[in-house]
Amino acid sequence: MSALxxxxxxxxxxEAVLDIECDMPPGQKIxxxxxxxxxxxxxxxxxxxAQFLQEHRIEAxxxxxxQMSVRQxxxxxxxxxxxxxxxxxxxxxxxxxxxxxxxxxLDDYLPEIERTWRLFIELASPVQVRVIRMRYINxxxxxxxxxxVQLDKYLHVAPHLPDEKALTFTGFLNQHSAxxxxxxxxxxxxxxxxxxxxxxxxxxxxxxxxxxEAGEPENWPWILTKIQALRxxxxxxxxxxxxxxxxxxxx
Amino acid sequence: xxxxxxxxxxVYCLGYSALAAYSRxxxxxxxxxxxVRRSAFAVVxxxxxxxxxxxxxxxxxxxxxxxxNECADAGWDGxxxxxxxxxxxxxxxxxxxxxxxxxxxxxxxxxxxxxVSLDWTASRHRxxxxxxxNSNRLAYAWLDGADKGHGVARFDGSNFPARVLEGIQSIxxxxxxxxxxx
Numbered sequence: 057m058s059a060l061x062x063x064x065x066x067x068x069x070x071e072a073v074l075d076i077e078c079d080m081p082p083g084q085k086i087x088x089x090x091x092x093x094x095x096x097x098x099x100x101x102x103x104x105x106a107q108f109l110q111e112h113r114i115e116a117x118x119x120x121x122x123q124m125s126v127r128q129x130x131x132x133x134x135x136x137x138x139x140x141x142x143x144x145x146x147x148x149x150x151x152x153x154x155x156x157x158x159x160x161x162l163d164d165y166l167p168e169i170e171r172t173w174r175l176f177i178e179l180a181s182p183v184q185v186r187v188i189r190m191r192y193i194n195x196x197x198x199x200x201x202x203x204x205v206q207l208d209k210y211l212h213v214a215p216h217l218p219d220e221k222a223l224t225f226t227g228f229l230n231q232h233s234a235x236x237x238x239x240x241x242x243x244x245x246x247x248x249x250x251x252x253x254x255x256x257x258x259x260x261x262x263x264x265x266x267x268x269e270a271g272e273p274e275n276w277p278w279i280l281t282k283i284q285a286l287r288x289x290x291x292x293x294x295x296x297x298x299x300x301x302x303x304x305x306x307x
Numbered sequence: 308x309x310x311x312x313x314x315x316x317x318v319y320c321l322g323y324s325a326l327a328a329y330s331r332x333x334x335x336x337x338x339x340x341x342x343v344r345r346s347a348f349a350v351v352x353x354x355x356x357x358x359x360x361x362x363x364x365x366x367x368x369x370x371x372x373x374x375x376n377e378c379a380d381a382g383w384d385g386x387x388x389x390x391x392x393x394x395x396x397x398x399x400x401x402x403x404x405x406x407x408x409x410x411x412x413x414x415x416x417x418x419x420x421x422x423v424s425l426d427w428t429a430s431r432h433r434x435x436x437x438x439x440x441n442s443n444r445l446a447y448a449w450l451d452g453a454d455k456g457h458g459v460a461r462f463d464g465s466n467f468p469a470r471v472l473e474g475i476q477s478i479x480x481x482x483x484x485x486x487x488x489x
Contacts, residue, residue, distance in 0.1 A: 071337035077463075080442070107332070129394055129441070132334070145334055148394075149443060152334040186443075186461060193339050229346040233325045246329060248346045250339075262329075262343050268463075 061161060062291050064306035068194040068261070069159040074169060074283065075189040078150040078182035078273065086148050087130040089179055093146050094135070096175050100168075101135035101144055144172045150186075151176045162287055169283075170276055182273045188282045189266035190290055196298075196305065197256035205257050210302035211247065225249075241289055242266045245297065261297065265290045327351050327404050328465040367403050367412045371396065371423070378417040389421035394441040398462065399423045402439060405467045411479050413437070427475050435478045437471060449474050 087106075094104060108130060132147040142165075145152035153169045176182070198205045204224070207214035215230050217223040230247040246262035265286045271278050295303070329347035333340070355361045375396040381389055399415070402425070406412065413425035422440040437447045445468065448457040460468035 070339045071335055073335050075334050077443075079444070082442075129392075131332075131394075134336075143336070147334065148441075154334065154336060156337055187463065191335060193335060193337055193343070195339050227346075229326075229350055231326055231329070231347070244325065244328075246343055246347070248343060250342055260339050260342055262340075 061163070062294060063161060064303070066306045067157075067159055068196045068306055069192055070157050070195045071191075071193045072155045072159055072162075072165075073189075073191040073193075074153045075187070075191070076151045076173065076185055076279065077187035077189065078180075079184040079186060080148070080150070081181055081183060084180070085130075086133060086146060089146055090130075090133055093133055093179050096179060097135040097144060097172070101137055101142075103136040103138065103140065105134040105136065106130050107132040107134060107145075142168075144176075146176060146180060150182065151180075162283075166280070166283075170280075173276070173279070177273050185269075185271040185273055185279065187266055187268050188279060188286065189264065190283070190286045191262065191264040192290055192294070194261040194263065194294075195250075196259045196261060196302065197253070198259050198302075198305075200252060200255055200257055203252075210259070210299055210305075211297065212299060213245075213247070213297055215247070236289060239285065239289075240268070241286060242268060243289070243293060245293060247297075261294075263290050263293055263297070265293070325465050326354075327401065328463075331401075331464065363412055364403050364406065367415075368400050371399055371403070371415045374415050374417060374423075383417065384419065386419075388417070388419040391417050391423065392421035392441045395421060395423045395439050398441075398443070398464070399425065399439045401464045402437075402445075402462060402467075405462075405465055407467055407472065410472070410475055427478055429478050433478050435474050445471065447471060447474060449478060451478065 090104075090106070130148075132145045132152075134143050134145050136143040141156045141158075143152075143154045145154065151173060153165070153172060155165055196210070198207075198210055207225075213230070213232070215225070215228045217225065227249060228247070230245075232243070232245040234243040234245075235241070236243065242265065244262075244264040244266075246260070246264075248260050248262075250258040250260060252258075267282045267286055269282065271282075326347045329343055330351045332344070355365060358365075375391045375393075377383065378388075378391045381387070383390065403412070411427060413427050416424040416426065418424050418438060420440070422438050425437040425439065427435040432450060432452050435447065435449045437445055439445055439462075443461050443463060445460045445462050446457070447460060447470075449455060458470060460470045462468055462471075
């Protein structure tokens with residue numbers, strides 16, 4: 057298995073996101089791109105949603121009832137496939153490609169990422185690429201034994217309590233930020249849990265890596281090189297975070 | 308044993324600011340991404356309730372919010388100014404959250420185009436001004452005696468821009484005045 061590829065029969069990936077953050081043309085309103093983007097993406101992404109940033113304002117003046125108002129700005133145009141397992145986003149800060157489970161391999165999606173990225177360039181005319189980021193959100197079902205699980209068996213970076221005889225975890229959130237010395241690529245790793253689900257404890261492993269480098273939007277080979285470097289890094293983090301016993305859960 | 312991914316270098320100390328990035332709506336849409344967001348939000352909110360950890364910044368964010376309310380509608384200046392942009396206000400709040408400890412807090416002012424101005428004023432001839440609008444580009448300008456300059460930096464919501472940090476530190480390092488200390 058190469059550094060670029062990890063394949064498991066029962067892969068724990070819930071969502072994979074590729075963000076390409078850009079300098080957008082000054083003064084551009086994302087909402088103004090909606091119609092053209094719908095036309096260009098409709099064949100494979102027939103469903104549409106807009107994501108808004110909402111601001112709620114409550115104004116209270118003496119002797120008057122409070123007045124409430126809402127302002128909203130479009131933050132992203134989201135174009136979804138019919139089954140809503142895949143989407144392309146035209147965002148205020150750039151482009152995103154999301155793939156939800158079932159997830160195959162990045163190789164399966166790269167041609168579509170390149171196609172939709174080129175469409176995005178035509179539509180939004182980004183001036184410069186600023187950040188390329190890959191985020192893989194995994195949900196791992198850790199088996200409970202008598203309602204308990206020993207996290208060290210599954211995680212190389214398991215959280216610990218100050219008195220493990222007397223205390224039992226009811227929740228945790230571990231977040232690690234790091235930088236890869238050789239490349240300057242950034243790493244953000246989050247481990248948290250969801251409420252126990254019958255026989256299992258759902259562990260969320262959010263594995264995010266980013267290259268903060270400027271580049272030309274039209275230079276797909278450069279973007280692809282960055283994506284592959286980030287892919288190798290996130291795979292290394294994946295393998296070094298989870299123990300072999302944990303990875304066996306995905307076989 | 309896992310191989311080391313990198314040598315730990317204590318330069319990029321994000322603290323709560325890194326978690327704050329997770330507590331915002333991002334580009335992920337799965338229920339699990341929302342679970343991460345809720346967990347991060349709970350930790351960030353808890354940290355921000357601490358006066359020792361966040362008191363000064365909480366006060367600054369509160370002032371900014373009050374200003375945003377005052378200047379929310381177009382024409383707040385009695386002329387043709389745009390209302391304060393909600394994304395600019397949100398970015399300015401994140402910027403305050405990301406301010407490294409020990410750095411003075413800014414004064415806020417509305418701008419006619421809906422942007423927010425953040426000002427660090429040591430004296431009439433020593434000041435640093437930053438403008439936050441509805442993008443991640445931050446335009447800044449500085450005055451240091453007879454020297455002056457300007458530029459643009461980028462803010463991703465959690466990593467404090469190095470150029471801006473240098474500028475504020477330079478202005479505040481021999482300040483004799485009136486910065487508020489967080």
